[in-house]
Amino acid sequence: MLVLALIALDTTVVPIGSELDARQQAFDPAAWAAAEFPRIQAAIEERAVPAAELAAAIAADPARAAEEFGVMSSGMPVYAVTFSGTAGEARSGVYDVTVEGLEGIRVRVQTGPAINGTDVRDATGTVAFGDFRNQIEYQDAGAALNNRVREDVLAGIDTANLTGRTVTVTGVFRLVNPENWLVTPVRMSVP
Numbered sequence: 001m002l003v004l005a006l007i008a009l010d011t012t013v014v015p016i017g018s019e020l021d022a023r024q025q026a027f028d029p030a031a032w033a034a035a036e037f038p039r040i041q042a043a044i045e046e047r048a049v050p051a052a053e054l055a056a057a058i059a060a061d062p063a064r065a066a067e068e069f070g071v072m073s074s075g076m077p078v079y080a081v082t083f084s085g086t087a088g089e090a091r092s093g094v095y096d097v098t099v100e101g102l103e104g105i106r107v108r109v110q111t112g113p114a115i116n117g118t119d120v121r122d123a124t125g126t127v128a129f130g131d132f133r134n135q136i137e138y139q140d141a142g143a144a145l146n147n148r149v150r151e152d153v154l155a156g157i158d159t160a161n162l163t164g165r166t167v168t169v170t171g172v173f174r175l176v177n178p179e180n181w182l183v184t185p186v187r188m189s190v191p
Contacts (some may be wrong), residue, residue: 008093008141027137033144036127037152040145041186043124047140048170050109051083052101058178066175073122073174080123081183082170083107094182095162097169106180109169109188111159112150119184120149124173153185165190 050070051056056063085099085107093114095106110116121127121142132138134140171185 013154016096027133027140029137029140029144030147033148034094036141037148039125040120040124041124041152043187044120044172045170047080047124048082049080051081051099051107054079054081055102056103058175062175062178070175071123073118073123073125075174076174077087077172078119078123079170080170080172081181082168084166087165087167088169089163090160095167097167104179105185106183107160109167109171109183109185111162111185113152115146115184116151117146117174117182117184119172119174120145120186122174149184149186153188157177157190159187162190 001160017074047069054065054069057069066072066077072078081098083099085097087109088096088098090111093111093112094108097109099105099107118139127141129135129138133140168189168191169183169185170187171183173180173181173183
């Protein structure tokens with residue numbers, strides 16, 4: 001009985017919705033991404049390099065290209081790029097795009113429904129692991145930004161019927177293979 005009395009004396013009642021309510025303190029990735037995506041999108045668009053220029057720079061001197069145009073993330077550069085081209089066949093929502101001036105380079109664009117990777121999160125160098133409490137929040141931030149791409153960039157595009165159409169894309173990719181780019185769009189249009 002004494003233990004229960006001591007527990008009762010040491011208990012703080014927290015009103016629901018107050019500053020002390022743990023639910024109010026939890027990280028909300030959707031809200032974070034809604035607030036941050038416009039800034040990240042604008043920064044990517046500002047840094048985007050025409051695809052032919054970027055490909056030539058990477059071919060000539062990969063280290064210099066990474067320093068000049070990329071943002072290092074997990075030991076690999078993430079590049080912002082812009083191009084227009086003709087969409088080929090889709091495979092799981094990823095279109096091959098033929099881009100003039102990029103002979104020998106396979107360019108693919110993610111159009112959903114799944115948008116994979118953390119390239120949008122990592123492309124500006126302004127979103128850091130230390131900004132979050134743990135790895136789960138950091139990953140959730142990347143996934144939430146990909147959701148913004150799907151909702152803000154791709155929602156108005158008939159992504160199931162792009163084959164043979166011209167697409168204009170500004171987006172990001174992590175350079176894993178200089179001859180195979182997987183671009184996540186932050187701006188896309190189909191004239």
